[in-house]
Amino acid sequence: MLSDYVPLLIYAVIVVAVVGLLITLSYVMGPSKPYRSKLLPYESGIVPKVPARQRMAVRFYLTAMLFIIFDVEAIFFYPWAVLLHQLRWYGVIEMFVFIAILAVALAHIWRKGGFEWE
Amino acid sequence: MGIEALADRLGENVLTTTLGKVVGWGRANSVWPAQFGLACCAIEGLMHTAGPGFDIGRFGSEAMRASPRQSDLMIVTGRVSQKMAPVLRQIYDQMPEPKWVISMGACASTGGVFNNYAILQGVDKIVPVDVYIPGCPPRPEDVLNALMILQEKIKAQGIKPRI
Amino acid sequence: MTALNLPPGVVDHGVIAGAEWISVLREQIRATLANLKSQGFESYVFMTCVDHLATPEVEKPPERFELVYQLRNMRSHQELRVRVFVPEGDPRAPSAHDIYSPANWDERETWDMFGIRFEGHPDLTRILMPDDWVGHPLRRDFPVGGEPVDFSEDHEVWQTAPPEA
Numbered sequence: 001m002l003s004d005y006v007p008l009l010i011y012a013v014i015v016v017a018v019v020g021l022l023i024t025l026s027y028v029m030g031p032s033k034p035y036r037s038k039l040l041p042y043e044s045g046i047v048p049k050v051p052a053r054q055r056m057a058v059r060f061y062l063t064a065m066l067f068i069i070f071d072v073e074a075i076f077f078y079p080w081a082v083l084l085h086q087l088r089w090y091g092v093i094e095m096f097v098f099i100a101i102l103a104v105a106l107a108h109i110w111r112k113g114g115f116e117w118e
Numbered sequence: 119m120g121i122e123a124l125a126d127r128l129g130e131n132v133l134t135t136t137l138g139k140v141v142g143w144g145r146a147n148s149v150w151p152a153q154f155g156l157a158c159c160a161i162e163g164l165m166h167t168a169g170p171g172f173d174i175g176r177f178g179s180e181a182m183r184a185s186p187r188q189s190d191l192m193i194v195t196g197r198v199s200q201k202m203a204p205v206l207r208q209i210y211d212q213m214p215e216p217k218w219v220i221s222m223g224a225c226a227s228t229g230g231v232f233n234n235y236a237i238l239q240g241v242d243k244i245v246p247v248d249v250y251i252p253g254c255p256p257r258p259e260d261v262l263n264a265l266m267i268l269q270e271k272i273k274a275q276g277i278k279p280r281i
Numbered sequence: 282m283t284a285l286n287l288p289p290g291v292v293d294h295g296v297i298a299g300a301e302w303i304s305v306l307r308e309q310i311r312a313t314l315a316n317l318k319s320q321g322f323e324s325y326v327f328m329t330c331v332d333h334l335a336t337p338e339v340e341k342p343p344e345r346f347e348l349v350y351q352l353r354n355m356r357s358h359q360e361l362r363v364r365v366f367v368p369e370g371d372p373r374a375p376s377a378h379d380i381y382s383p384a385n386w387d388e389r390e391t392w393d394m395f396g397i398r399f400e401g402h403p404d405l406t407r408i409l410m411p412d413d414w415v416g417h418p419l420r421r422d423f424p425v426g427g428e429p430v431d432f433s434e435d436h437e438v439w440q441t442a443p444p445e446a
Contacts, residue, residue: 029141029277030215031215032215033215035211037211037212038214040208040211042187044205044209045204045205045208045209046205200411201409229428232427233425233426233427233428233430234425234427235418235424235425235426235427236409236426237427239428
């Protein structure tokens, strides 16, 4: 059964070889003359006065974190759904317990105002 | 057994060349201009030349990149004012090597009809120019001619490998 | 003057080439513009300046600089020009940017090109020339600039291609 994946292995080797060849060729043959003006960030030709890394509101981070947590939870549904028939009742109850634990977390965040944007 | 002997054995199925020629051929046939349209010459030199009538795409230059980081050629199309000159220089600086400049039109080459305080008298005061195209504006065929001259120059340049 | 209530403080008025104009004193300019705006001249077309240094003596106006505001009444289809004379020794004028907001950039351009300071302007900086430019280019005594060009007609022998080419 594993031999079904040999073409993939050959493909992966060719990809790595081609990409490696391109990068090596451009490193060897490409000119490299960096100077300060060339390395400045591109801002339509003007010299940037304000640094790109500035203070950012923390609510963006909060939104991203909440998304990650609940998205990973959602991912767990997929293998469970595939094997549900084999898991019988035990699988259903186990998943409901899982959801209940995460629902407690959801309720806690909701009450604490984690979903408010302002 | 040398390369020539090997080539004789394989007959006409093998081409031999030098790395410099291959790289020169590749660079010359895929010159990507930067979108640097300043004035009237941009209509002729960038827009019409890229259109279907004169078709700069058959020379490989259809991809006019908006970012200088992805372009090799800066066609300075139009008059350069005193206020625009540092911006032009900065964009030229931000293009990676190898890079070339075509100065299109009378205003970019020498200041054109505008011999005054406000217009830079020739873009070669701030960037090194490879090909000049006179005209006000030059026809798109003139731009293609300049591109072909530049292609000869690029092929003749060869490469300097780092190792 | 067709159905126009002249605002108080008008010094002179007339018609030049079909265009009506009124002339006011520098101190009256804001009151005049506000009055005209309330009369219906809500459309501001442009504001520019004239340097009369080179005007011939027969028509010489009282001061060197003349500000010209062009206003338009879209309802009654009238255009009116407001002229203000600004002396050379004291090149200041009150800013009209809060009456007509497009005057903001026109006043920056007039400062850049002629050197007339507008009092009350929020940000009077150069708009056309680079920020570190010295001088006011559209004044008559500012040189045209550029570089000398070597024309072939200045030479005895015409510089043309040889006949073989």
